[in-house]
Amino acid sequence: MAEEMKKPLKITETVLRDAHQSLIAxxxxxxxxxxxxxxxxxxxxxxxxxxGGATFDACLRFLKEDPWERLRKLRDGFKHTKLQxxxxxxxxxxxxxxxxxxxxxxxxxxxxxGIDIIRIFDCLNDLRNLxxxxxxxxxxxxxxxxxxxxxxxxxxxxxxxxxLAKRVEDMGADSLCIKxxxxxxxxxxxDELVRALKEATSLPIELHTHYTSGVASMTYLKGVEAxxxxxxxxxxxxxxxxxxxATEVMVEAFRDTPFDTGLDLNxxxxxxxxxxxxxxxxxxxxxxNPKVLGVDIxxxxxxxxxxxxxxxxxxxxxxxxxxxxxxxxxxxxxVRKDLGEPPLVTPSSQIVxxxxxxxxxxxxxxKVATKETKDVLLGKYGQTVKPFNPEVVDKVxxxxxxxxxTCRPADLLEPELATLESEMxxxxxxxxxxxxxxxxxxVAVEFFKYRQAQETRVDPTAADSExxxxxx
Numbered sequence: 001m002a003e004e005m006k007k008p009l010k011i012t013e014t015v016l017r018d019a020h021q022s023l024i025a026x027x028x029x030x031x032x033x034x035x036x037x038x039x040x041x042x043x044x045x046x047x048x049x050x051x052g053g054a055t056f057d058a059c060l061r062f063l064k065e066d067p068w069e070r071l072r073k074l075r076d077g078f079k080h081t082k083l084q085x086x087x088x089x090x091x092x093x094x095x096x097x098x099x100x101x102x103x104x105x106x107x108x109x110x111x112x113x114g115i116d117i118i119r120i121f122d123c124l125n126d127l128r129n130l131x132x133x134x135x136x137x138x139x140x141x142x143x144x145x146x147x148x149x150x151x152x153x154x155x156x157x158x159x160x161x162x163x164l165a166k167r168v169e170d171m172g173a174d175s176l177c178i179k180x181x182x183x184x185x186x187x188x189x190x191d192e193l194v195r196a197l198k199e200a201t202s203l204p205i206e207l208h209t210h211y212t213s214g215v216a217s218m219t220y221l222k223g224v225e226a227x228x229x230x231x232x233x234x235x236x237x238x239x240x241x242x243x244x245x246a247t248e249v250m251v252e253a254f255r256d257t258p259f260d261t262g263l264d265l266n267x268x269x270x271x272x273x274x275x276x277x278x279x280x281x282x283x284x285x286x287x288x289n290p291k292v293l294g295v296d297i298x299x300x301x302x303x304x305x306x307x308x309x310x311x312x313x314x315x316x317x318x319x320x321x322x323x324x325x326x327x328x329x330x331x332x333x334x335v336r337k338d339l340g341e342p343p344l345v346t347p348s349s350q351i352v353x354x355x356x357x358x359x360x361x362x363x364x365x366x367k368v369a370t371k372e373t374k375d376v377l378l379g380k381y382g383q384t385v386k387p388f389n390p391e392v393v394d395k396v397x398x399x400x401x402x403x404x405x406t407c408r409p410a411d412l413l414e415p416e417l418a419t420l421e422s423e424m425x426x427x428x429x430x431x432x433x434x435x436x437x438x439x440x441x442x443v444a445v446e447f448f449k450y451r452q453a454q455e456t457r458v459d460p461t462a463a464d465s466e467x468x469x470x471x472x
Contacts, residue, residue, distance in 0.1 A: 010046035037077030052085030075114025126382030214295035340384025
């Protein structure tokens, strides 16, 4: 019998981004990351995902760190491994569409500071919101990976996915990622989807999923057998639950198969040992909630990603309405349908989730609609795969519906880089600061004040600004 064709599987390690974003609210500090970088660099990962997503916001807001400085330090440490980031298309790492000049500048600076691969997605799979970032990435000689936000629904057929894939290849993407942020992709469907995409496109295919529904490892097995080239995994102390399957487990699962990764399990075990005390500490302090470590097959019913789940719980807790949790979960698919059946991923997951909370708490659906819900219905986030519920459009927008747009949202935005630059020039210490300000103006200014206080050892908050004096 002829020897099976060998096709070693590639691994993207997520412990420095998605894994801690999913399990401990993105609270891992740069200081915690750096001591293990040298060892991680020896493994031979396809890439290490270490930036983008919520890390940028969390650095500035909670950790009082400069995200650009984190990236530069990681780049210095990883001498042989590609660094990857997650990028929300026209929304960059924020929650609104930005003008093209900001998107282009962000891509340029990300690559200049050390990013090799930019994974670009849009919460509606509206490819018009991806093109600027892909073109900018191509121009800067980075690797542009386009991620299709995987979801379930009548509209999401194999034809839908293969058509998207072909268009993604045409727009200049270097690879394709199936981004299953809620753990909705089951093994059989993974097999069908990967085979169909392999036929439709020549792009390498990466599989990304979460363990939320409990099927992720099996999904990877079937997806790889069907032709997937790369999978996303996390070191075991920060794996499973709402995170990814464990790196060591996947390496072992494919050992002595045609897909053998060739990675050294002993080295991986040493790396896992480094992260294990962090996990224990996070569990002890309550930063890691045991709830996010379990498996919930209802995920397939409600399609709620892990981050969205914890967000819903905290929204209800604040209102003292935790008893309404099941009711809100049942409302989520209904709101999603009303809003054109978008995939639930940042920011659409937050928009749908918050509206579902409002609908339940106010006792009447769409009695109060959030600004973001209105913006979705006005087309400000892009085009949804299905039409909106016309009754909801009438109730929420009324006469305002005549202002709805059908063009690419960013086409209506004037260049904004120069304006942003002039607004924050007193705080600028590096070119990248304008981008931090662009994404999170208030949070960034707070951080700039903190940074200045650290540098000058003078705390501006302690100043008597009226009399121009500082306490001695």
